[in-house]
Amino acid sequence: MSDNVKLLLVDDDQELCELMGQYLQSEGFEVSFAHSAEQALPLLQRDGAYDLLIFDIMMPGQTGLELLQQVRPRVKTPVIMLTGRGDDIDRIIGLEMGADDYLGKPCNPRELVARIRAVLRRSGQPAVTEETAAVLRLHNIELDPGKRRVQVAGNEIEMTSAEFNVLAELMQAVGSIVSKDELTEKVLHRKLTAYDRAIDVHVSRVRQKLAAAMPGSELIKTVRGAGYMLVSE
CATH class of the missing domain: 1.10.10.10 (Winged helix-like DNA-binding domain superfamily/Winged helix DNA-binding domain)
Known part of the structure; x- marks a missing residue:
């Protein structure tokens, strides 16, 4: 499933992006990065440029929630939100604004890959048999x-x-x-x-x-x- 799958990871933690990017690339994904919502917006002008988006909620400047609000519903690409553990309100708001799933930080890279594959599977296939x-x-x-x-x-x-x-x-x-x-x-x-x-x-x-x-x-x-x-x- 991961062949030629393009991901955009938006997180201000550059060291984390590098580590997560290396793992995701080892799993066969093609990964691009933005370290702020402002940096991500020009990359999201065209719907379909990426197969899945990963937004960190807590970023300086515009938050991941504000970024999600700006791109939905114009951009229909699936979105996974990265949230601080226990931030239930942010998680619920993210889902209500059109996120497809969320994962608490710090996150296990294997769990992130599992969530990515699950979201891609359900976004590309009917739920019915x-x-x-x-x-x-x-x-x-x-x-x-x-x-x-x-x-x-x-x-x-x-x-x-x-x-x-x-x-x-x-x-x-x-x-x-x-x-x-x-x-x-x-x-x-x-x-x-x-x-x-x-x-x-x-x-x-x-x-x-x-x-x-x-x-x-x-x-x-x-x-x-x-x-x-x-x-x-």
Whole structure:
């Protein structure tokens, strides 16, 4: 998967960038660097220049969150945020602003590679299986796994790869509860860990976007202690 995959790592810690860059390059990735948000912006003028972006949240000048806010939704490239351990608010804000995942610093390089591969996998592949890869239609929602497109009443809804896959999983299991563990494994391609709010934020974002497109609707129910369910028509 890593052949010719282009990464942009944005972090003011130049020594860390060098060490992480060497490891990522040894794993077959092509890595570019920027040491500030201001330095990164000119590199992000063209969507598709990189396959994945890695932003450190805490940087002097503009933060990684401010950089993310500037490039979303114009740049649809997947983003992983690097956060200080325990910075739950920043992590949640990052996800709400369109980040695909986050990892606490200092991070294990092997874990970062695993997260990169998981994000690339879910951004490039449908969440549904080949057997059920047909267009899904429900509640005036049309989800096309092949085109990675969601429409409500004919109007396209912008979704991140994680949000798209959340909706796909819930539409496939309409009327049934999908546990947070199952959603995390299928959507984020990792195990759910204690205090991990990532999947909750992605579900919340899908709710908000559906509600904006379908005022008054409440299609996704939270089943306390069990998971989430898309209500049947």
